[in-house]
Each structure stands twice: as C-alpha cells, then as structure tokens.
Amino acid sequence: MAAVPSVPSFDEIRSKTFEYFNKRPCAWQVHICQEILHGDRDLISIAGTGMGKTLTFWMPLIFRPQGIQLVITPLNILGEQNTAILHRIGIEAIFISGTTAKPEIFQDIASLRYRVVIANPEELMREHGGFEMLLQDKIFNSHLISIIVDEAHCISQWGSFRSDYRDIGRLRLFQRKLCPILATSATMSTGVIEDVKKVLRLREESLFVSRCSTDRSNIAIIVRPIVNPIYSYRELSFVLGDWEPGNPPPPKFIVFFDNIKYSVDAGHYLRGLLPKDEQSCINWFNSDMSDEFKRSEAERFAHGETWGLLATDSFGMGMDLPDIKLVVQYCAPTSISMLWQRFGRCVRDPSLNGIAILLAEKEYFDHLKNTTKKRKRGITTKTEPGSTAKRAKVRPLSDPTNNLSRIDDVPLDDDEGDGEQEDDTDNEQDEDEDGDEERDEDGRKEMQKDRNKRTHGMKKSKKKSKKDQIEPAIIDLLNAGQRGLGCRRRIFTDTFQNSKAARWLSSLPSCSS
Missing domain, CATH: 3.40.50.300 (P-loop containing nucleotide triphosphate hydrolases)
Structure with missing residues (x-):
C-alpha cells in the first residue's frame, strides 16, 4: 500500500462526507474520522442511539480509496442491514456468517474485492478460521484502516454466554501491523469502559475518547x-x-x-x-x-x-x-x-x-x-x-x-x-436544565460512587436470583422519588457520565450548518 496520505482538514471531511453520503457530519464525527485516518491511536466513541455513530465507520473510506474497514457486530441482522445500505451507495461490502464463511469468499476478501467486511464475534474468532489467516496476510493488513467493535458494551453484557466476545482482543496478536480499534456504544458506564479497554487490549497511553451526551430529550x-x-x-x-x-x-x-x-x-x-x-x-x-x-x-x-x-x-x-x-x-x-x-x-x-x-x-x-x-x-x-x-x-x-x-x-x-x-x-x-445548574454536584458524585460500590460489590456466583442480579441503578430508577434522587433521567445521566461530554464541541459547526 502506498504511503499514508496526509489527514484531510475538518472542512474537507465535512464537504466530502456530504458529497458521498448526503449527510453533513457533526464535529465529533469529523474528529473520529481524523483520528482513525491518523492511524496511531485506539478510540472509544460514546454517543446516544440514533446520533450517527455508524457514519463514522464509513467516512474514512472516502479518504483511503483502497482502504478496508473490518466491523464486528453483535447481531446478524445488523450485519445484513449495513451491507445492504452500503451496496445501495455503491460500496462493496460483505457480511460473513455461517453460510458465507467459505474459502472462496475469504480469497475474495484477501484480493481486496470488498471495502467493508462485517462479521459477528463467533465467525471472527473461529479457530483456524478465515479471519485468523486474513489478519496475518501482509497485503490485506496493510490496507486495513481500522477494526470497529460496534455496540461494544456487549463485551461486558453478553460475554458470559458469548465467550468469543471476551477473546476479540486476540486479533491484535494476529496482526503484522497494528491498526486503530474503534469501540462504539451508547451505553458504556465507567466499569464497562474499563472492561472494554482490557478485553480489546486498547493502547491506553494514547487512547482517544469521544464522549457525547447519550440523553434522548425527545x-x-x-x-x-x-x-x-x-x-x-x-x-x-x-x-x-x-x-x-x-x-x-x-x-x-x-x-x-x-x-x-x-x-x-x-x-x-x-x-x-x-x-x-x-x-x-x-x-x-x-x-x-x-x-x-x-x-x-x-x-x-x-x-x-x-x-x-x-x-x-x-x-x-x-x-x-x-x-x-x-x-x-x-x-x-x-x-x-x-x-x-x-x-x-x-x-x-x-x-x-x-x-x-x-x-x-x-x-x-x-x-x-x-x-x-x-x-x-x-x-x-x-x-x-x-x-x-x-x-x-x-x-x-x-x-x-x-x-x-x-x-x-x-x-x-x-x-x-x-x-x-x-x-x-x-x-x-x-425544565430541568436550570435544575442541573443548581444541583449539588458533590452530592451527585457521592451518590454515583455509592451506586458503583454497590454494583461492584454484588456477589458473583453462577446461580443468583434476579433480585441479586439487578444493578443498584435500576432500583434507584424505580424509587427515585421515594429516595429523594430527583429526576429519573439523572440516573441515566450519572451512570453514563453525560456531564463529561465534550462541551467544547457545541462551539464547533453543527450537523445542520
């Protein structure tokens, strides 16, 4: 693969994305695209459902004409959905499932036929499967822009019964040259973020975290x-x-x-x-x-x-x-x-x-x-x-x-x-925006600390009643009024640390500008 070209400017990314996808990206989407194109950092992207995390998967393809994106998805129907969408806009993509994981398909992938390759964790981590060889292929690996773990909270949430989720980090052992890993989700608490970093072997010393509010005010x-x-x-x-x-x-x-x-x-x-x-x-x-x-x-x-x-x-x-x-x-x-x-x-x-x-x-x-x-x-x-x-x-x-x-x-x-x-x-x-300003921030932090302690202190055993498994945040949500916790929405806000969302992004061009 030719030498990596320079990373395009903010304005160039916005205009080209609109030209290709008919969508004008927000500032946080542009910044993620830039960091992926730099190629030297892993990324975590947290943004609310429906905010456009998926667009950031495809934006780098515009600026790397021979580049490939590898996407890990939790559900087959999502892989099929994304493949169909990409085909409609002229991007060659394939979803690897049990029916398509054939030697001839992996030969096509290795020959760079597809710009996007999507797979679930089970196919990706299949022992002696196609991906193990693919990621050791010098030519394919040199064209790989990034590895994207969509809905990354599933690593923690589903890892107990889908064990391949806990092994995804081994991909790095197969690669001749490391490429960025982008982990995305709308729901990653502090504990989940730490788990994701550990499982995926993210390079923490240079980790780029994009955090938008996950609130849905509508x-x-x-x-x-x-x-x-x-x-x-x-x-x-x-x-x-x-x-x-x-x-x-x-x-x-x-x-x-x-x-x-x-x-x-x-x-x-x-x-x-x-x-x-x-x-x-x-x-x-x-x-x-x-x-x-x-x-x-x-x-x-x-x-x-x-x-x-x-x-x-x-x-x-x-x-x-x-x-x-x-x-x-x-x-x-x-x-x-x-x-x-x-x-x-x-x-x-x-x-x-x-x-x-x-x-x-x-x-x-x-x-x-x-x-x-x-x-x-x-x-x-x-x-x-x-x-x-x-x-x-x-x-x-x-x-x-x-x-x-x-x-x-x-x-x-x-x-x-x-x-x-x-x-x-x-x-x-x-009505609650003014209340946010007046709320006792120290009290909220202590409340969340206590909730985290209760969550991490839950007994870990194979057989637990539902009552023992329910996170303290759920019980607080149900009893917010009785316990004096205020607006129920704040349970979600505190859990997903929306207060840490990059406020400076609001001063940059918005999606509609």
Missing part, C-alpha cells in the same frame, strides 16, 4: 408498577389503545422482555384482543426465529404492516427505524445499560417525540414491598396465553406524546389502586 421516561398478575399480561393492553376495526393502527410499538417464552405468551394475549384478521399485526421477535423471518418481519414493521413487536434483544441495537413511538420494558431488567439500549429504539428521528415505559414488579418499589408480601398470601388467577379474554377497558392512545403528559394519563388497566405512584413521568425538555 423520549419521555415513565415508570409504573405492574398491578395485575405478571403472567396475565393485562398491563400491556394499553398499547392497542381503543383500536376498533376501521380505525387507523395504534402508534408503532415494541415491548421488550428478558425471556423468549414471555414475549410469545404476551404476543398471544395481545392477539387475543384483536379480531382474527388483524392478529398477524402483532408478532414476536427473538433469537429462536430464522434470519429469513427476522428480515421479513423487520421490513413489515418498518412499512407499518406490523403494528407492534414483542421482542428480546434480537430486535434492538442499531436497528434504524425512526418512527417507533412507544417502547415498553416488561418487568425490571437487570442492567441499566440494557434498559437504555432498549429505550433508545424509541423515536430515533429527533423531530418526533415518544414514550419509554418501564413496567416493573411491585417487589422492587420501596413503598409497595409490604403490599406485595400481603398479596402473596392471597389467591390470584393466571390468564392463559392466547386466551380471548375480554379486553380491559382502556383509554385512547392515538398519539402517546399528546395523551401521556403525566403518569395518571397512561391508559393502563388499573383495577388495583394500591399500585399507584405520584408523578411517575419524567419528560425533560427545558
């Missing part, structure tokens, strides 16, 4: 206890609003679950509330589904043929659908990072407003613990999944951003009054 955050039997799924009937045959579909929604069976059961319940002809408008989406089904269902959802999905993380990270108005997490997740990733599927179009709702078990709310214990001595009935039980009476949900300005307006079936909370909605726009 998403209202609501927390509500589940007051009906959990496995009845009655709490979810509100997502259909007052829909009747002949009416427009309800706002596009996703309900996330931590368990595949629960997502399917909930799907049967919601289908049972609809006439037979419309039942196919509700579907479940999880890792048990074939890749072909996932592709088809993602298309149906994008085009509005599917109204809502009951999903696990198989539908989540990186899916670029701009108009999902409502995201619900059913039952408390164990990780604050996981929750914010799921909430981040909501209204990726910044011109839209949407709502993210956490429906959690009563036992995790401080003021409802006694109530929960009493109810355990009572008798509850379980609604069988798929039953055609009469739909609970619900209020209209024609536009969640208009109808759900306060928690009391959330159209959930609320037969049991003891589950109510005061002021459960946090829809911050400008």
Whole structure:
C-alpha cells in the first residue's frame, strides 16, 4: 500500500462526507474520522442511539480509496442491514456468517474485492478460521484502516454466554501491523469502559475518547408498577389503545422482555384482543426465529404492516427505524445499560417525540414491598396465553406524546389502586436544565460512587436470583422519588457520565450548518 496520505482538514471531511453520503457530519464525527485516518491511536466513541455513530465507520473510506474497514457486530441482522445500505451507495461490502464463511469468499476478501467486511464475534474468532489467516496476510493488513467493535458494551453484557466476545482482543496478536480499534456504544458506564479497554487490549497511553451526551430529550421516561398478575399480561393492553376495526393502527410499538417464552405468551394475549384478521399485526421477535423471518418481519414493521413487536434483544441495537413511538420494558431488567439500549429504539428521528415505559414488579418499589408480601398470601388467577379474554377497558392512545403528559394519563388497566405512584413521568425538555445548574454536584458524585460500590460489590456466583442480579441503578430508577434522587433521567445521566461530554464541541459547526 502506498504511503499514508496526509489527514484531510475538518472542512474537507465535512464537504466530502456530504458529497458521498448526503449527510453533513457533526464535529465529533469529523474528529473520529481524523483520528482513525491518523492511524496511531485506539478510540472509544460514546454517543446516544440514533446520533450517527455508524457514519463514522464509513467516512474514512472516502479518504483511503483502497482502504478496508473490518466491523464486528453483535447481531446478524445488523450485519445484513449495513451491507445492504452500503451496496445501495455503491460500496462493496460483505457480511460473513455461517453460510458465507467459505474459502472462496475469504480469497475474495484477501484480493481486496470488498471495502467493508462485517462479521459477528463467533465467525471472527473461529479457530483456524478465515479471519485468523486474513489478519496475518501482509497485503490485506496493510490496507486495513481500522477494526470497529460496534455496540461494544456487549463485551461486558453478553460475554458470559458469548465467550468469543471476551477473546476479540486476540486479533491484535494476529496482526503484522497494528491498526486503530474503534469501540462504539451508547451505553458504556465507567466499569464497562474499563472492561472494554482490557478485553480489546486498547493502547491506553494514547487512547482517544469521544464522549457525547447519550440523553434522548425527545423520549419521555415513565415508570409504573405492574398491578395485575405478571403472567396475565393485562398491563400491556394499553398499547392497542381503543383500536376498533376501521380505525387507523395504534402508534408503532415494541415491548421488550428478558425471556423468549414471555414475549410469545404476551404476543398471544395481545392477539387475543384483536379480531382474527388483524392478529398477524402483532408478532414476536427473538433469537429462536430464522434470519429469513427476522428480515421479513423487520421490513413489515418498518412499512407499518406490523403494528407492534414483542421482542428480546434480537430486535434492538442499531436497528434504524425512526418512527417507533412507544417502547415498553416488561418487568425490571437487570442492567441499566440494557434498559437504555432498549429505550433508545424509541423515536430515533429527533423531530418526533415518544414514550419509554418501564413496567416493573411491585417487589422492587420501596413503598409497595409490604403490599406485595400481603398479596402473596392471597389467591390470584393466571390468564392463559392466547386466551380471548375480554379486553380491559382502556383509554385512547392515538398519539402517546399528546395523551401521556403525566403518569395518571397512561391508559393502563388499573383495577388495583394500591399500585399507584405520584408523578411517575419524567419528560425533560427545558425544565430541568436550570435544575442541573443548581444541583449539588458533590452530592451527585457521592451518590454515583455509592451506586458503583454497590454494583461492584454484588456477589458473583453462577446461580443468583434476579433480585441479586439487578444493578443498584435500576432500583434507584424505580424509587427515585421515594429516595429523594430527583429526576429519573439523572440516573441515566450519572451512570453514563453525560456531564463529561465534550462541551467544547457545541462551539464547533453543527450537523445542520
């Protein structure tokens, strides 16, 4: 490969990116591109969902005409999605999966046919696989611009059951010449960042960290206890609003679950509330589904043929659908990072407003613990999944951003009054900005330190109850009002250290200038 050309200027990168991709990059995107092109530093990029981290993967290709980008993705559907997008704009790309990891394909890659190569960790780290030889190939390695680890928080979050994630750093042992590694995510806490640096063997002495705020001010955050039997799924009937045959579909929604069976059961319940002809408008989406089904269902959802999905993380990270108005997490997740990733599927179009709702078990709310214990001595009935039980009476949900300005307006079936909370909605726009200025910063830091200690002090054993696994930040989120922690949004802000976001970037040209 010829000598590395000089790194283009800020203005040149912006103009060329607009020319090639019809998108004018923000200052932080330009700086990441410049650092990748310099080629002598590893990078961590933290920015909110939908802010354009993926664009920074492709920008360097403009200025290295023979360069190659290697991207590691957690989900096959994301690899396929990115490959299709690149093909549409004339960039040769390939996603390596179990069906495409063939010797002739790796020969094509080694002969520099593709500008972008995308793979999941399992294919990348396959013993004696194509990548091991590829990264030792002198010619291929000399053309490699950078290795990109997309959704890098998965190294910590998924490493326990996808062990190849913990081995990605071994790539550096294969390389004849090191190239930059770029680790990106919208949800990396301090602990996750340290883990990522260690696993990927990032060169810490020269590490470049780009940190933008991960806040999504166009998403209202609501927390509500589940007051009906959990496995009845009655709490979810509100997502259909007052829909009747002949009416427009309800706002596009996703309900996330931590368990595949629960997502399917909930799907049967919601289908049972609809006439037979419309039942196919509700579907479940999880890792048990074939890749072909996932592709088809993602298309149906994008085009509005599917109204809502009951999903696990198989539908989540990186899916670029701009108009999902409502995201619900059913039952408390164990990780604050996981929750914010799921909430981040909501209204990726910044011109839209949407709502993210956490429906959690009563036992995790401080003021409802006694109530929960009493109810355990009572008798509850379980609604069988798929039953055609009469739909609970619900209020209209024609536009969640208009109808759900306060928690009391959330159209959930609320037969049991003891589950109510005061002021459960946090829809911050400008009203909290002044409060941020006045907040006791030292107190916030101490609060986060205590939360970190509780997180790191959690017992590590193979068998733990869900209660033992839940991060302290989740419990604080559920009880923010009762514990005097203020706005729930600040739990996310503190966890992901949004206060450290590079404030000086605001003085540089913006995306729209």
